[in-house]
Amino acid sequence: MIRHLSLKAYGKINLGLDVxxxxxxxxxxxxxxxxxxxxxxxxxxxxxxxxxxxxxxxxFYLPVNENNLVYKAAKLLMDEFGxxxxxxxxxxxxxxxAAGMAGGSSDAAAVLFGIxxxxxxxxxxxxxxxxxxxxxxDVPYCVMRGTALSEGIGEILTPLPxxxxxxxxxxxxxxxxxxxxxxxNLHANELKPDQHPDIDGIIQxxxxxxxxxxxxxxxxxxxxxxxxxxxxxRNIKDFMMEHGADGAIMSGSGPxxxxxxxxxxxxxxxxxxxxxxQSNELAKQVxxxxxxxxxxxxxxxxxx
Ligand code: ATP
Numbered sequence: 001m002i003r004h005l006s007l008k009a010y011g012k013i014n015l016g017l018d019v020x021x022x023x024x025x026x027x028x029x030x031x032x033x034x035x036x037x038x039x040x041x042x043x044x045x046x047x048x049x050x051x052x053x054x055x056x057x058x059x060f061y062l063p064v065n066e067n068n069l070v071y072k073a074a075k076l077l078m079d080e081f082g083x084x085x086x087x088x089x090x091x092x093x094x095x096x097x098a099a100g101m102a103g104g105s106s107d108a109a110a111v112l113f114g115i116x117x118x119x120x121x122x123x124x125x126x127x128x129x130x131x132x133x134x135x136x137x138d139v140p141y142c143v144m145r146g147t148a149l150s151e152g153i154g155e156i157l158t159p160l161p162x163x164x165x166x167x168x169x170x171x172x173x174x175x176x177x178x179x180x181x182x183x184x185n186l187h188a189n190e191l192k193p194d195q196h197p198d199i200d201g202i203i204q205x206x207x208x209x210x211x212x213x214x215x216x217x218x219x220x221x222x223x224x225x226x227x228x229x230x231x232x233x234r235n236i237k238d239f240m241m242e243h244g245a246d247g248a249i250m251s252g253s254g255p256x257x258x259x260x261x262x263x264x265x266x267x268x269x270x271x272x273x274x275x276x277x278q279s280n281e282l283a284k285q286v287x288x289x290x291x292x293x294x295x296x297x298x299x300x301x302x303x304x
Contacts, residue, residue: 002118003047006300008040009110010145010292011101012138013170013251013258015163016202017220019188028188031199032150033160033206034141036292037168037258041107042092042300043070045114050086053078057091069104072135073111080131081121096172096285100179100252102138109142113298129157146295149203160203162293164211167267169240171274171283172256173232179253185225195224215247215260226254233257236282243270 016033023029053074055064065071070091077083089111095103112128115121123131125143132139137154147160197219205214227234233250236257240248244266245259261267271288274280 001047002302005045005114005118005302007043007045007110007114007298008300009043009095009103009106009142009298010036010038010040011095011103011106012036012142012145013101013168013256014220014249015206015214015218016197016199017222017252018196018199019183019186019191019221022186022188027153028183028186029152030150030154032154033199033202034138034148034150035163036145036147037101037170038289038292039095039101039170039287041095041103041110042090043107043110043114044090045074045111045118046088046090047118048086048088051084052086053089054086055089055091057093059093059097062091062093062097069108069135069139070111073108073132073139074115076131076134077112077115077119077121077123081119083119085119087115087118096256098176098178099172099256099285100177100250100254101170101256102142102252105136105138106142108132108135108139109145110298112139112143117299117302144295146293147206147291149199160206163206163214163291164209165291166211166246167261167264168289168291169245169259169261169267169271170251170256170285170287170289171236171240171258172285173230173236173282174284175230175232175255177226177230177254182222182225182253185229186222191221191224196221211246211260211262215245218247218249218260220250220252222253223250226250230255232282239274239282240270243273245270
């Protein structure tokens, strides 16, 4: 029996994000290029005799009850399989919260993986993904990870080869953006053709390992909403482009911006520049990282 599991829940960025239309049921049909990055939350699961789930986290403002996706993910599997033992879960957040990096979804995916392993439930990756979509549209992708085209509301996934190697600079301004509000303000059915990013072009650039073309084609239709409302997002993009980025766009519904750098020195210098006085106003959280490709890497450690 596994008594302790340490897991890594990786964040993602969107190399492309298009919204095709608003559906009758209120959901949006999307086409997104998802990419895992090497920034992760730490999740520790400990088995205990008493039933139930307890959760603690390093961020005081996150819920530690059923409203946390970690709790929901554990409960979903433990209820379904009638597990009578309990778990203590510790969540250490590193991925910026409500930032467009699917932090909560990734935590949920890691916990589905962890509970499946700890209690030897024998669920396949596909079976975890099917359960994951009940927790959120991005959860199935977070179970799969790597590079993928995501369609439907996010549940139809096609794996893609890894993009060309580069440095990824990630900067989140000190503002909050509500995903729901961004989609409500999008008016997806009234977008002009040139407002839609060329998702097929991005896929082609990835397949041909052409970083220049990838950076040229990257785009996020949700910027049509957020850039108007939050000029700081544009300022971060401009700052990255003026400091050697080959391309820079917003991730998800924002407000996080990422820049791709073929020149690692330029990426490092810009990372440091973000910490200087004036640029401090731009971003509150900054990371210098890389793409992450290992689809089967959740576990950091385990004790029997
Ligand atoms: P996405 O890219 O999928 O839109 P996001 O980065 O915008 O995700 P998250 O960080 O996943 O957003 O979380 C958004 C909200 O969900 C937070 O305001 C928080 O209160 C709630 N939440 C619930 N569980 C978690 C969790 N484990 N980590 C972070 N937020 C969580």
